[in-house]
Amino acid sequence: MRKLLLGTTAVVGAALIGATTAAAQTAPTVRIAGYFDFSLGFINDDADSNLPAITSAVVVTSPTGSTAVAGSVGNRGSISRYDFRADTEIHVIVEGKAANGLTYGVRVEFEMDAVGLGSAGTAFNTDEMFATISGPGFGTVRLGDTDSAAGIMQVRPARYTGFNGPRVNWVNQGGTRYMFAGMNDGADNTKIVYMSPQFAGFDIGLSFALNGGEGEREVRGVGVDPNTGNLTLGNLQRGRIDRENEFTGALRYRGTFGAVGVAAGFAFSTAQAPQNNVALGSIATRTDAPNAYSVGATVTFAGLNIGGEYTWGSYTGSGPGNTGTVQGRRDSNHYLLGASYTIADVTVTANFGRGEQQVQIGSGAPADIRTHSSRLYGLGAAYTLAPGWSAYAYFESIRDNNFPTTVGGVTAGNRRNTNAFVLGTNLTF
Numbered sequence: 001m002r003k004l005l006l007g008t009t010a011v012v013g014a015a016l017i018g019a020t021t022a023a024a025q026t027a028p029t030v031r032i033a034g035y036f037d038f039s040l041g042f043i044n045d046d047a048d049s050n051l052p053a054i055t056s057a058v059v060v061t062s063p064t065g066s067t068a069v070a071g072s073v074g075n076r077g078s079i080s081r082y083d084f085r086a087d088t089e090i091h092v093i094v095e096g097k098a099a100n101g102l103t104y105g106v107r108v109e110f111e112m113d114a115v116g117l118g119s120a121g122t123a124f125n126t127d128e129m130f131a132t133i134s135g136p137g138f139g140t141v142r143l144g145d146t147d148s149a150a151g152i153m154q155v156r157p158a159r160y161t162g163f164n165g166p167r168v169n170w171v172n173q174g175g176t177r178y179m180f181a182g183m184n185d186g187a188d189n190t191k192i193v194y195m196s197p198q199f200a201g202f203d204i205g206l207s208f209a210l211n212g213g214e215g216e217r218e219v220r221g222v223g224v225d226p227n228t229g230n231l232t233l234g235n236l237q238r239g240r241i242d243r244e245n246e247f248t249g250a251l252r253y254r255g256t257f258g259a260v261g262v263a264a265g266f267a268f269s270t271a272q273a274p275q276n277n278v279a280l281g282s283i284a285t286r287t288d289a290p291n292a293y294s295v296g297a298t299v300t301f302a303g304l305n306i307g308g309e310y311t312w313g314s315y316t317g318s319g320p321g322n323t324g325t326v327q328g329r330r331d332s333n334h335y336l337l338g339a340s341y342t343i344a345d346v347t348v349t350a351n352f353g354r355g356e357q358q359v360q361i362g363s364g365a366p367a368d369i370r371t372h373s374s375r376l377y378g379l380g381a382a383y384t385l386a387p388g389w390s391a392y393a394y395f396e397s398i399r400d401n402n403f404p405t406t407v408g409g410v411t412a413g414n415r416r417n418t419n420a421f422v423l424g425t426n427l428t429f
Helices: 007-017 149-153 165-170
Strands: 026-045 055-061 067-073 082-097 103-114 123-135 139-145 190-195 202-211 244-257 260-272 291-301 304-313 332-343 346-360 369-386 389-401 416-428
Touching: 026 103, 026 165, 082 165, 149 190, 149 202, 149 244, 149 260, 165 389, 165 416
Parallel strands: none
Antiparallel strands: 026 082, 026 416, 055 067, 082 103, 103 123, 123 139, 139 190, 190 202, 202 244, 244 260, 260 291, 291 304, 304 332, 332 346, 346 369, 369 389, 389 416
C-alpha cells in the first residue's frame, strides 16, 4: 500500500503538541483504503405488479384541418426483475504519532458513485470526514462528520452481507425505507465523539452535535430561491429546521468466559425538536423531541454467534433518533435477531425482525393514522476467496402492512411484499 511521507506536516504537528524528542515521533503517513462491490439482483416486488394503465392525450387532426384532443389508454408498463449494481468508496487515511504517545490523523471517505433523485449515479462526494486523536489510556476522540457514539458502539446481532440492501438499493422507495437500521443511521452530522478505553470489559462513548447539518459550509444543500437567486433560508444549518443539541451515548461490555465470548450494551440518543420550517416560519405540525434507546447482546462459541437487539423511542423514518414522531402518535420500535456460523472460509447468517411505526396513510383529511408494521427474514452466506476478497449470496423477504404511500402497484394502506435474491462479490482494501 502506497505511503507518502509528509515531513512538513510532522514538524507543524510537533510544534502544536509540544514534543521535544523527534525520534519518538512518527511522521504522518497517507494510505488509501476502501472497497468495491458488484452484485446481481433478482427482485419480486408488489410495487412492480398491477401497475396502473398509462393514460395520455392524443391530438387528432381531421381532413379539414380541425384538431381535437382525445383520451388514450396505453398498455401497462412492465419492470425488469433483474439488475446489476456497482458500489465503491475510496478512503484516504492519514496517521501519525506524537512524542507523548498519542496518535492523530484524519480520515476522509469519498463516495465515487453517489446517487439521488435526478442523479446519474456518478456524483462524487464525501461520506464521512473526521480527525482522530487516540491513546491507550486516553481513548479516542473524533472531530467532524462521523457516526454518533450510539451508532458506533451499539451492540447488534450478526447480519449477512447486504442486509436490508434490496429495500435500500433495488426497489421503489416510498415511506420508510426500512425499519431495522442502527442508531442514528445515516447521520454523519458534524459532531464531537469520545470513546473510552476498555476497563474490566466495559467502555463508554459520548457524542454531541449542534444540529443535523454536516460539512464545512454554512448551508445544508444547494437550494436556490427562484425569485432572488440566493440560497433558500431553509438550507442554513443554523436555520433550526432540524434536530438540535443531539446527545448520544453508549455503555458496552465485552468479555470472554473460557471459550465463550459475550457482548452486551445499552445505547441512547436524545435531541431537541426543530423550531422552524424551511421558510424559517412556525411549524404547523410539530414533532416530538427525537429520542431512541436500544439494548443488545451477543454470545459467541466455537464459530457460532447468536444475538439480538430491541430498539424503541420517539422517532420515525429509517434512523432511530434522527427525527421525532408527529405529536400525538405512539412511539416506534423494532427487534432484530441474528445467528451466524463460521467454518473455515464460509460464514452463514440468518436474520429475523419486526418493526412498527405509526404513519398517516395517504394525504387525506382528517388524517388516517395507522400502524405500519414490517417483518423481515433473510439468509445469506459469504465465502472468502482471498484476503480482502469475498463472494456472497443472500435471500431476503420483507412484508409491510399498512404501507404509508402509493408506490407503483401498491396503494397507500395496502400490503407490500418484497423478495430478493442477490449474488455479489466484494473487494475490501
